[in-house]
Amino acid sequence: MPGQFEVIIQGGRVVLPHGVERVDIGIRGGVIAAIAPGLIPDEHTLIYSGKDRIVFPGVVDAHVHFNEPGLAEWEGFTTGSAALAAGGITTYIDMPLNGVPPTTTRRGWECKQSAAADKSYVDYAFWGGLVPNNETELSFLAEVGAAGFKAFMSEPGGEGEEIFTRTDDKALIRGMTIIAELGGVLALHAESDEMTNALAFARISSGKVGAEDYLASRPPEAETEAVSRAIVYARETGCKLHFVHISTRRSVDLIKEAKRSGLDITVETCPHYLVLTEDDVLKLGAVAKCAPPLRNKEEQELLWEALLSGDIDLIASDHSPCPPDMKDTDNFFHIWGGIAGAQSTLLLMLEEGHVRRNVPLTLIASLLASEPARRFGLDTSKGEIAIGKDADFAIIDMNESYTLTREEIRYRHVISPYINRTFSCKVKATFSRGIQIYDDLHGLIDQRLGKFIPAVKQNTIVQGGDIYA
Structure with missing residues (x-):
């Protein structure tokens, strides 16, 4: 009409x-x-x-670190969202750590809301955080629309008084119990702190501080051990889990088994695990350092197999930038671990997935848009091309x-393993x-029109059946 x-x-x-x-x-x-x-x-x-x-439906990137308030010199909402807009990403969920203060309290949430106002080119949501001794803050964060809660099973890094800290097992179980009561989702960085610390200490104390030593200090077993432990805690507490940046097929299989047993768990991987390998760490150096680290080619192909079989729920960038001087040292253990890549997420998945491996566009859209929107309570307005x-x-x-x-990079710092790709x-x-x-x-455009999108619900994942066209 x-x-x-x-x-x-x-x-x-x-x-x-x-x-x-x-x-x-x-x-x-x-x-x-x-x-x-x-x-x-x-x-x-x-x-x-x-x-x-x-x-293509606007991508929902559920895992970015824009580092505001307090550390806008690392990225910031304006440059970070500009990069997303240039890459076809129309909604993001900003992580609670690296900003000062972190988004683990009422004060931290209000500071982040203020910092983001009128700065973003695209729409956004926020993660809350679970850290030791903030259990009384979790209900407030849920009430104001946090998409979920983030916790670390290994040290997240950073310096200063107001930093995001690792959640030990006791605090993790307490927090998961509360989050289950709130109906929330806990996102976990799953690596065994004990294992990675011990292996790193052995290398560093022997003067071995190169890229290959860092890779050896964070083996696949560090991830799978932490995933297994978290699944036990989920079964005990009834807490919904989301495993971020999973890098190994064995971890995906553990999560798949837990889903089959009735647990509400989702798994995320990142473009860098699907397109880069440990050889790129040795070749490119600091720009390709992340945690968990990049794996070998064989492990990468197993991840693609898991993706094609429907065992990976979503893909997010884990965009984790920093100033250039934090990437400039000969000691690979001291380099800030994070890959700046959000601007390229959609093109990487279209190129490596659809063009090279015939991954259906509908599956890529599910991984990048509809499933992250659905899982984290944004699907009333985001995630699909659908009426309404x-x-x-x-x-x-x-x-x-x-x-x-380099000229087309819109991050605050021109640092990315994908430059000249x-x-x-x-x-x-x-x-x-x-x-x-x-x-x-x-x-x-000149205007920054992005607005905050509160999570309105957090759904239970549906298992079984072929959901992809």
Whole structure:
């Protein structure tokens, strides 16, 4: 019907939950109002041609570290969200650590809300944190819309009085009990602190401080031991778990077994585990250091097999930047561990997944958009191209090659293992709530229109059945 759409995205190959169809998308009030071929504009309707392009749901990156308040010189909401917008990411969930104060208390939450206001190009949510002795703060964080809670089973690093600290087993079980009562989800960095500390000490005390020594100090067994222990605690407390940045197939299999036993657990991996290996750490150095570390090629292929079989629930960037001087030392153990890569998440998954391995676009959309939105309570408005959802899209040309240059990096610091990487596809435009906030010719719009999206519910994962088209 004429006269009912402010914007129509016309003639694109649209990635819908059930498949890819060539249809138009009608937008009204920032929301998807119609999905059908041949939608009729009027004289006031803005037309965006999607001909010969993929219209992908706006990516929901559930794992970024923008380090505000307090450490905006590491990244900040403005530069971090600019990078996301340029990469087709339209919603992110910011982690509670590295900012000062961390988001583990009412004060920390209010400081983060204030720091983010009017600074973000795209919409956002926040994680709360679980640390020793903040159990009384958890109900407040849940009430104000935290997407979930983050805890570390190994030391997260950092210096100063107000830093995010490791949660020992007793505090972890207490916290999980409370989070279960609140109906929340606990996201866990699962590495055995005892194992990694002992192995690191043995290397460092022998003067072995290179990249290969760091890799050896954090073996796959450190991850699988912590995953196994956390699963026991989940069974005891009834707490829903989400394992972040899982790097090994054995951990995925442990989580799969726990799901089959009835536990509500999800598993996340990151693009860097799917496209980089430990050889890249030795070749690229500090820009490729992360924890857990990159694994070997064989382990990487096993992760891809797990992804294709539906055993990985979602993919997130774990964008973890820092100033350049924190990457500049000969002692690999002292280098800040984190990979800056959020701007490239969607293109990496399209290139390495869809183009090279024939991963269905619907599965990539589930991993990058619908499942993170659903798991963390943002799915009333985010995650899918569906009537009633926010009009968030990434417009992709699958036939235009693109090389990521230093000049196109939008992070605060031009540090990334993906610089000079060539893709066979390109993000042409990004829409957030029906507004085109980025295109590859003109860049970003002047306004920063991103708004806070509180988590309104936290769902139980559904097991069984083939959910992918």
